[in-house]
Amino acid sequence: MLAFLAKGLLRDRSRSLFPLLTVAVGVSLCVLLDAYIRGARDGILRTTASFVSGHVRVTTRAAAREGVGASNELALLDAAALQDELERDHPGVDWTPRIRFGGLLDVPDSAGRTRAQTPIAGMAVDLAPDGPERRILNLEQALVSGRLPEAPDEVLVAAELARRLELGPGDRLTLVSSTMHGAMAVHNFILAGTVRFGITAMDRAAMLAPIEGIRPALDMADAADEILGFLPRFQYDDREAARLAAAFNTGRGEGDDEFAAEMNTLRTASGLGGMMDLIDYASALIVGLFVVAMSVVLWNAGLMGSLRRYGEIGIRLALGEPKGAVYRALLAESLLIGLVGSALGTLVGLGFSYYLQEVGFNIAGMMQDATMVMDDVIRARIAPPSYIVGFLPGLLATFAGAAISGLGVYRRQTASLAKEFSG
Amino acid sequence: MNICFWFAVLAIAAVEPPDGNALLARVDANIGSNGKVIVSEMIIQGRRGGRSVRTMSWVSGTDRAFTEYLAPERERGTKMLKLGDRLWTYSPQSDRTISISGHMLRQSVAGSDLSYEDMMEDPKLTNLYSAEVVGPDSVGDRPAWLLELKARAEGVAYQRRRLWVDRERDLILREERLSAAGRLLKTMEVLSVGRYEGRWLADRAVFRDALREGGGTEIRIDSIAFDVVIPEHIFSTASLRR
Incomplete structure (x- = not known):
């Protein structure tokens, strides 16, 4: 038939x-x-996980309320101890601290006067060769010129930004920003290399610095704006992230301490839910x-x-x-x-x-x-x-x-x- | 009792409000000087606690000022120079002189409730605003005139201001700085006044940025000298690194 x-x-x-x-x-x-x-x-x-919120994000409650643009004043203190605790309690997750900062990138001329200046959106991360950030941010592939930072005072900037400011690897530049307490912070860095992430928002004005170099510059010893957690195989699992956050937040910082640590998932921290x-x-x-x-x-x-x-x-x-x-x-x-x-x-x-x-x-x-x-x-x-x-x-x-x-x-x-x- | 009260009311009602611009000119004249040297302390109440910054400033007229940070240790030796509409800062840690311009002018000075834009503002209010007396009022036990200021030009940081001016001392006791739409941006409240070289001046005042959380910034004047002859070399970029 x-x-x-x-x-x-x-x-x-x-x-x-x-x-x-x-x-x-x-x-x-x-x-x-x-x-x-x-x-x-x-x-x-x-x-979003790589550049904004991780799979889970630990911040102070006040910073969680204000979102990703929260002031450094609301940073986590005793960040190393908190990271140790997270690594001990959740060994399968990659935990990494970050500091976000804004300000001006000032490029001096040969006499030390301002030659060029531009606003930047900065991120300080652990750039250690054995740390997870090089992999998370795909830095080896993102490198356009120069090399990855090897010293605390070496930084990366977006290739497009470097082109606009006529900067090249080895050039000196000054970050004008604010300390954690709001005071003006002026710190010299050396450009190690330029990067292109293929993300317009980052490639326009990004500066990437080693966290151990930014901490003294912004008066943030043992502080971090956030500690991000990345689940195994870099696979976001909403239920697992929610479970982690609930376990972390239970019984922590009772009362109304706005500086108590709080964990949020990618879904809630990034507003992508x-x-x-x-x-x-x-x-x-x-x-x-x-x-x-x-x-x-x-x-x-x-x-x-x-x-x-x-x-x-x-x-x-x-x-x-x-x-x-x-x-x-x-x-x-x-x-x-x-x-x-x-x-x-x-x-x-x-x-x-x-x-x-x-x-x-x-x-x-x-x-x-x-x-x-x-x-x-x-x-x-x-x-x-x-x-x-x-x-x-x-x-x-x-x-x-x-x-x-x-x-x-x-x-x-x-x-x-x-x-x-x-x- | 009742008769006294009504006499007082009638006396207040009988006071003729002065011309707003004339009153504002008297306020400017009270604080104006060819050369001033001020030692002051800023006590900044942040969300995590307070900190203080001590500075010494040399001010010449309305468009030249040089400030050196004396404390805390981390900021000691930081200097700022204002020449007309330009502003430079020198940081001894980085040994760099940086020109502050554009959006950086809106940033806070030393984490306080004041911005670089506030510092850059022409201190002579009559140059920036036209004033109108709204009516009589009081601040604490001091009778005051409430003045409504409107910016003469668009580029002024605060398009509107409300001032409470002491009726006898030509001194601002309270201030609200607003946007063109009437949104409150900053407030200033005088905590105490003193007599300095024959003028009444606020020697303790608290500024509050209405757009941020925190306990405000108190400014205390430790000393002030008027009509000081300030050497010209102070107001040069070379003096920043000295």
């Missing part, structure tokens, strides 16, 4: 080609969008909308097919084939079309997704004024759900379309068939 139907579909292309192409295009779009959304979500999570949910819902929404839209299109295609096959169905009914059998044959045909179209669409969708996974889509041009820490290149990511995300809806939509349009078979009056044929 199936072979008979398949032959019919192959020999009468007008019966199969349009529905098949419709299903294939819809399925491929569905696969591509799903992979693209997954890739974009992963990219945002990865860059709503966005993550939205992205998750968006995937489901796209598949749902796809099924509805394709069903409508295929229903319409089925109706047109029924009109074209009006005579054929009439003869089959006149020859005594039961309406149910005709209806089931139409459904079987739709399943065949759905199977082939969905398989074809999945293959094509995976092909485009693979291209976007490897090459990505560069949005740097749209990010010129962006302050969000987000990769300039958005890549798709193919995952096991990519193989079925379009296939099942494709099959379902074809079947639903045929099921609705095929109901017309039951409306045919067998008594008037002879009259129709004689006309």
